[in-house]
Amino acid sequence: MSLSQTLQALSEPNRRKIIDLLKKREMSVGEMLKHLSVTMPTLSHHLDVLKRADLISSRREGQQIIYSLNLSVVEEITEQIIKFLKI
Amino acid sequence: MSLSQTLQALSEPNRRKIIDLLKKREMSVGEMLKHLSVTMPTLSHHLDVLKRADLISSRREGQQIIYSLNLSVVEEITEQIIKFLKI
DNA sequence: GTATTATTTAGATGTACATCTAAACATCGA
């Protein structure tokens, strides 16, 4: 997971909104859909981007798929960004 | 200057390299050129992107144009990113 | 089996980005 990939992933507003939602609590795709103005396939795409950047994870629960933040990765990335921006 | 724009600007490796160079000291375009594998117009373009994101500034000094980091802006942005990523 | 929830693929559109070469401009020093 490169810093480029992470920053690129976080540069899209809908994806940052997803991160914001998942900071509060884990959530199914259907729930997230209510908070965003995109279609299901588009949301799936954004989730895929965030997943490939290792920022989120998913697990199945019945018919639903529950997404959650990868807390440790987020912290790690925060460190990386701080280190890079440190003057 | 939106967070999207900032993250987008920082997601390109050459531009991060420019930031890294300017963290050490201010530098002319010709000097930066020695550290990057791009043509002068391409470098000019990247400098323009970073400038529009308010991350760097320039001043003329004789025939040269000297670029420098906007320290206060970088700190501000760091705060913004930390705040966003804060769990 | 059928309905629900989500992913994936396909096809399409429109936009943005990175890069180059070549050439035109602009600014300054000598």
Added chain:
DNA sequence: TCGATGTTTAGATGTACATCTAAATAATAC
């Protein structure tokens, strides 16, 4: 007026991204 240093424009190329609709596929619950 040259030469040096950069910027900008123009034209071109190739890639990537965000988005949609429609349809196929997958997994699970009932």
